[in-house]
Amino acid sequence: MDKGMELQKQRIRRLEAAGCRSLRELWEEAFAEDTKLFNDYYFDNKAEKNNALILEEDGKLLSMVSMTPYQVCVKTDGIFRKVESTYLVGVATRQEWRRHGFMGRLLKEACGELNAAGQPFAFLQPAAPEIYEPFRFTYIYDKPQWIFQPEFGLMADDLLEGESREPVFIRDGRKILQAAENVLEKKEQPGYGMLEVRPMEEEDIPEVVRFAVPLLERRFQVYTERSAEYYEMMLKEMYAQQGDSFLLLDDKRIVGYFLYSREKGPVIQEALIYPEFEELVLEPDTVSQPAIMGRIISLPAMLSFIRCRQKLDVLLKYEDSMIEENNGFFRWQTGPGESSVCRMDAGKVGQQIYAETSPELLTAFLFGRRPAEECFSFRNGYRWEREGLLQGLERIKTLRDVCINEIV
Structure with a gap:
């Protein structure tokens, strides 16, 4: 029987706390460059604070993703508030089972869990960005390369x-x-x-x-x-x-x-x-180099702490192949000291002007990585209306100053 047919036997299972210690064998296989000293630290101190999703067949571990909870401080209205976020680490598949879509299945499941928990965004440190770009992750933080005098x-x-x-x-x-x-x-x-x-x-x-x-x-x-x-x-x-x-x-x-x-x-x-x-x-x-990639998890939660220098009412069309709850039309109203998001029935959009975007583009925009003109396309309305909407989006207060230096 080929592996394509064997996929029917596999299931995703959740591990919590101390159960995550059982992932050490696959971790050491996938991340052979890590020392025993570091692995001892991780599995004695960090693993039990995590949750993980694994894909297994007949009790054999094939693929995994660990989810490390973090409190992230985000500045809104001049003050910092703490939000729950997740660092996705230890994303790995056994060598003989790679290129079968296991990572995508686990990442989709993980993002769905985090969306249900109302988390605004998740982040990870990629071995190579092209691995995560198909899942709509994009860079949000460049790490300085500090050098001693x-x-x-x-x-x-x-x-x-x-x-x-x-x-x-x-x-x-x-x-x-x-x-x-x-x-x-x-x-x-x-x-x-x-x-x-x-x-x-x-x-x-x-x-x-x-x-x-x-x-x-x-x-x-x-x-x-x-x-x-x-x-x-x-x-x-x-x-x-x-x-x-x-x-x-x-x-x-x-x-x-x-x-x-x-x-x-x-x-x-x-x-x-x-x-x-x-x-x-x-x-x-x-100098700095791109280090941390991020992704919007809950669109309403993410937009809730984004402000604009003046009142802005924008109809968004958001397409997210990983998280179904984010798909569709949303009315976003923001301004100084306020932000609210509500889903809108597609049948009521009619000929209203709207801005179309995607997870990687909106994430890049909100974290100040790319300008509004590169991250939104506009549908319906007159040219002057589209230009006015773009100018409004350019007044969004983006989160361009980020510090995420964690390794695991």
Whole structure:
């Protein structure tokens, strides 16, 4: 019997919490580049916090997708609100069963579950974007490629390589230059004009949270929530990547941190530093590269926190081959301080002007990746009406400043 006929025997099953630990064998087969240390971390700490969908036949696991829940902070009306989102990880199929549509079946099922839960969007880190583009995922975040200042790298080498946990002190020349003549003696005091670099410890975490959240809120419109639990897990994750988490302190006050991995060569996983101290540690003008893809899951939920600089009433035609609940016509009314979405009967559209779009185009638009003119096509109405509707859409406040640096 060929595999096409055998597909009838397969079924999708849901795993929860500790049940997700059973996926380790397929994970290690599919992601052979991951070290045992990292896999131990993931399956001892993260897997049991997930849900997963698996496709199996006669009890044999063939394909899987894990769903890691995240709280994402989104800026709306000048304030941040937390929304439930999901990081899709561990998307894999046994080698001999690839190219049979298993991943598509599981992703469709997963998106349906998340839609029923009212989640606005989901995200993932692709091995290659072309794998996920057919499922209407598109990039929403470019990750900076942070690079150490050469002088800093030399001074902190023993600390970064784990050969020492003793703090390193970097002279902040600007403090010396700015010191007034009558306080010149302060230069002679130990630590004056010095930036301290040392490993982050668990007891530092409450202060790290108090430092990080205001800075993230100033820089970004969307970021994954940074709680004490988040940083406790990040300490473990950096150890699992043969690296560490480091603090930057000025007169014992946290002014930055960076997460440093050595698993696949030295990499700064994240750096969050006050601007006036960044140049002491990092090279200026670092480049970015596309890192995280996203997809609208519930259209009404996603649009509910999108605002416009002036009142806008637009009829949308949205086509989504993965999530049936998103298909059809929707009337979206938004403006300063408001946004509402309701489904509209296609039979009542008549000759009304409407904007047509799709998951990947609307996602790219709402996250500030592409302009309105590339993401919408217009049907019905006069030319001046279509141009007016486009101008209205151009006034949408998009979520262009995003920070999602998670690996799993």
